Structures are given as structure tokens and as C-alpha cells.
Amino acid sequence: MPAYINEIFNSIQGEGPYVGVRQVFVRFEGCQLHCGYCDTPQTRNVSGSCRIEKTPGSGDFYTVKTPLDRDEVAGLIRQLWSPSTRHVSLTGGEPLLHSDFIRTLEIEYPVYLETNAGFPEKARELKDMVAIASCDIKLPEHDSTDQYAELLKNELETISIFNETSSTFVKVIILPETTKQSLSPAIDGVASIDRNIPFVLQPVTSSTRVSSLKLAELMDFAGEKLKDVRAIPQTHKMMNLL
Numbered sequence: 001m002p003a004y005i006n007e008i009f010n011s012i013q014g015e016g017p018y019v020g021v022r023q024v025f026v027r028f029e030g031c032q033l034h035c036g037y038c039d040t041p042q043t044r045n046v047s048g049s050c051r052i053e054k055t056p057g058s059g060d061f062y063t064v065k066t067p068l069d070r071d072e073v074a075g076l077i078r079q080l081w082s083p084s085t086r087h088v089s090l091t092g093g094e095p096l097l098h099s100d101f102i103r104t105l106e107i108e109y110p111v112y113l114e115t116n117a118g119f120p121e122k123a124r125e126l127k128d129m130v131a132i133a134s135c136d137i138k139l140p141e142h143d144s145t146d147q148y149a150e151l152l153k154n155e156l157e158t159i160s161i162f163n164e165t166s167s168t169f170v171k172v173i174i175l176p177e178t179t180k181q182s183l184s185p186a187i188d189g190v191a192s193i194d195r196n197i198p199f200v201l202q203p204v205t206s207s208t209r210v211s212s213l214k215l216a217e218l219m220d221f222a223g224e225k226l227k228d229v230r231a232i233p234q235t236h237k238m239m240n241l242l
């Protein structure tokens with residue numbers, strides 16, 4: 001079964017606790033959500049083409065038609081691997097929409113999955129092949145869905161599934177309008193699974209900044225129930241990386 005992929009390239013992870021780690025990124029197309037802050041809106045729908053980096057880290061691309069089959073993708077990942085590269089980052093869009101394809105992907109490298117965590121049944125299918133799971137929790141103010149309660153329930157179930165077998169962390173985008181009240185269900189939900197799961201507050205990258213005071217207050221609020229709370233911005237944007 002082939003897959004619709006938007007781009008394949010080698011870069012430096014810019015988010016979360018693995019910031020600075022070199023990865024081959026495979027960005028899948030399609031997403032069931034519509035977050036107001038989305039920085040990859042071009043990946044929400046199928047475009048019919050994929051840009052592929054010519055050499056690792058060059059930022060120089062050529063374009064091929066999609067879908068791509070598993071052997072093509074595995075071959076491209078191998079071509080873009082380099083001595084300091086450590087993981088294959090499956091990202092999007094929403095990679096779990098492509099769980100059937102991912103399950104058949106034969107690659108010898110550790111898989112780092114970046115997911116909005118909305119599909120627990122697909123997480124269950126893939127959990128044994130995921131080394132690191134970066135799971136989002138959306139907040140009501142993200143405007144990601146009309147069924148927020150259901151999304152949150154699914155996200156927490158997905159986190160619980162990956163936490164059994166993978167190194168798992170949670171990422172929450174903080175907007176200027178985020179409050180303790182809007183963040184509270186995410187904190188309580190993660191605390192009920194495992195208080196040790198790293199919980200990353202990522203201030204949104206936009207012209208409207210989240211104040212350092214707000215970030216500090218939200219960290220302390222989360223820190224009352226969780227043991228590993230961090231604030232990490234999008235560093236790849238600072239470095240002008242992909």
C-alpha cells in the first residue's frame with residue numbers, strides 16, 4: 001500500500017526533549033484536525049507530489065509524484081541517513097493516518113513518531129516499532145476540532161499505549177490566551193497515566209508572544225502534579241532550519 005508523503009529530508013529536531021538531534025524526516029500528508037496555529041497547513045491535504053532532499057542537510061530538493069511505495073521510501077531514508085543521524089522522524093500532517101503503510105516499512109533505524117495522538121487504535125498497531133513517541137495534547141483554544149472532549153480522551157489513551165513500550169513525552173502548544181483552566185485537563189490526564197512522563201510546554205511561534213511570566217506560572221501549575229515539566233520553544237525556526 002503506497003502513501004502520500006509531502007517531503008523527505010535530513011535536518012535537526014527543533015522541538016521537545018530531543019532538540020538538536022539529527023533525524024531523517026518523513027512528512028506524511030493528511031490530518032484530521034485544523035489547529036489554528038498549524039505551521040504545516042500544506043500537509044493537511046493530498047498534493048500529489050513530494051519534495052526530496054538531494055543530499056543530507058543540503059536543503060536542495062527535487063520533486064517526485066506520489067503516492068510512494070514502501071521500498072522507495074525506505075531507499076530514500078537510507079540515502080538521506082548520515083553519520084550523526086539518530087532517528088527517522090515520522091511526522092505530518094498526521095502519520096498515524098498511514099499506520100498500514102508504516103507497519104510495512106522495513107527500516108533498520110529507530111523510529112521517532114510525532115503525532116497528534118488522536119488515533120489510539122492505530123497507536124496500538126504501531127507501538128512495538130516506535131522507539132520515541134512525541135504526543136500532542138491539544139487545548140480548546142487551539143481550535144483543532146469540534147469534538148474536543150473526544151479528542152482529549154483519544155490523546156490520553158494514545159499516550160498511555162505508547163508509554164507502555166516507547167520513550168514517550170507530551171507536547172502542548174501554549175498560546176497567549178492559554179490559562180491554567182484550559183491546561184488543567186491535560187495535566188490531570190497525564191498525571192493519571194504516569195507523573196514521570198515529560199510534559200513540554202511549547203510557546204507558539206508567532207508575532208504575539210507568550211510572556212515569560214505566563215510560561216513560568218503554567219510550568220509551576222503543571223509541576224504541582226507532574227515531575228518533569230519543561231518549556232521548550234521551536235528552535236529550528238530560530239536556526240532557520242526546515
Ligand code: SF4
Nearest residue numbers: 031033035038093116
Ligand atoms: S495536528 Fe499538526 S498538522 Fe494537523 S492541523 Fe494540527 S498542527 Fe497542523
